[in-house]
Amino acid sequence: MRIGIDAMGSDGAPEAEVRGALEARSLLGDDDRIVLVGREEQVRARLDQTPGWQDKIDLVHAEQVIGMNESPVEALKSKPRCSMIVMAEMHRLKQLDACISAGNTGAYVAASQMRLGRLGGVSRPGILVVTPTPRGPVALCDVGANVQPRAQHLREYGVMASFYMMAIHNIARPRVGLLSVGEEDAKGNELIKEANELLRGESAVNFIGNVEGRDLFRGTCDVMICDGFTGNVVLKLMEGMAEGVIKAMLQELAGKLPPEQAVSLKGYAKDIVTKFDYNEYGGAPLIGVNGICIICHGSSSYRGIMNAVRVAREFSTTRLNERMSETLSAGSVHG
């Protein structure tokens, strides 16, 4: 397969992307290639420091770059030759089998949706993030592609996220919870009450009912379905807790320990924050598009890019999109 990487996306672009592509070569099969899309001169200069890169990596030029803080709609209109659009267009033309970008998420999601369209049986794509927790990985979906969903969309996320956790995290029968304000079916707003009913009737989902925010860390479920507004708030809150509270706590702890211990604590702390960093799971797929699109965090290191390559390959080899689409298309005939 051919895996496209937006070379201009991350905060550390193109270094993080180039190194990620180079390191990811070890993950590729004989027929796989990586295609870096971005400003050729800049990217080539970095690639050339590693002789033989051409064996596994191609380079496609794209002159324009979308900034992190640009408005997605306007940026895509004014920059038709940006790396994201070039990459999505190549994916549409089957010149690529998957795309990876750590750039402006809104622009990447919009470009992917516009060029690739939806998977059969899917009404609205969603972003799925796998969060590491002390009790194992939990998929959270949607985390922001769809901030005003209909209940039907949430049912579809339940189906797609189940397939994802089976294929990528080897969970046999993922337990799917619906994020609400109480466990009882009657708890929640109108959207959640309606989605609860739809999920109860969905045979492709092992639905365990409503769950609450705290269940994310309790091993209650393997998948947590939510509207994109709430999911985005949750995701950013977790980032904030990691960077704010946990660091503050560790600092305070360090102040109470003898100096030689405090120094080693700092090192451990970094390991631990990394362990609970969802970037380590290889980016967030935009599920429900007719293609494979992996979204990486803007602050991704080369490891984040490399992990995304691994996930893109597994996404393809497990025929995830075909299976999601078959199930959802069949469901829509009956429902």
Added chain:
Amino acid sequence: MRIGIDAMGSDGAPEAEVRGALEARSLLGDDDRIVLVGREEQVRARLDQTPGWQDKIDLVHAEQVIGMNESPVEALKSKPRCSMIVMAEMHRLKQLDACISAGNTGAYVAASQMRLGRLGGVSRPGILVVTPTPRGPVALCDVGANVQPRAQHLREYGVMASFYMMAIHNIARPRVGLLSVGEEDAKGNELIKEANELLRGESAVNFIGNVEGRDLFRGTCDVMICDGFTGNVVLKLMEGMAEGVIKAMLQELAGKLPPEQAVSLKGYAKDIVTKFDYNEYGGAPLIGVNGICIICHGSSSYRGIMNAVRVAREFSTTRLNERMSETLSAGSVHG
């Protein structure tokens, strides 16, 4: 003033409430009294272990008790003589000036709203929680009284929460943010976009615009306004992080330190988790009711009850309700 405490509410009732009431005597003025409402025999047996309790504490009998897991609506219907209803009714009749309960939140909120009604100028009461963060306290409102609000309700929460932070946390001009999925005014769902407009036009609020989940820990704002659904998810997620992730991290750290350090780490860890525990700020007021109702967490210790007594007193002495109502009633004439 007379402060009612539901003696039967918390997980550790009535011990936590009785001890909380006894310890809170030191906070009271000459004319203040605490009224414990609950099963007289049970409560009196515990009070009698402290001679002289009668100087500051009264006891009012209520036979029935609502359990934590009962459906609020059904429980209130079937138990008209429960401690919450007796207390709310006394508040309505001005036999009490404030109520405190650590019991079933839904039942307490419903009982308070039904008996006390709304403050002039307020459309819907909301629950305000002050979360401790490394950068200072942040008020989050609503966290669950109103899971399907209108934009107008969010505007009112902005006004009320501002007054609350001025009065109780001595913040001169609280910066008010609206919880959304991006900083730009155009980001968010329809409710948030409309609320953003209303808050921009509200002169009683120092509105800084939309904020994101991570801003809770960044010192960006003093008040974060949200719909009750999202607010409830956020609150429970933070609880989950505290009990799950932080404990798991500390355990892992302990495993890396020499045994004698690991033991002391455990002690520090408890201190630190307490420091970030919002119960320490004295419970969550139900703002917008025509009375003073403080909600404590079910797991409250006597300290939580005691802090709630302190907040109830400050709520009263700073004439918070009068000031909120004047401002919102004036606003509704113009708007």
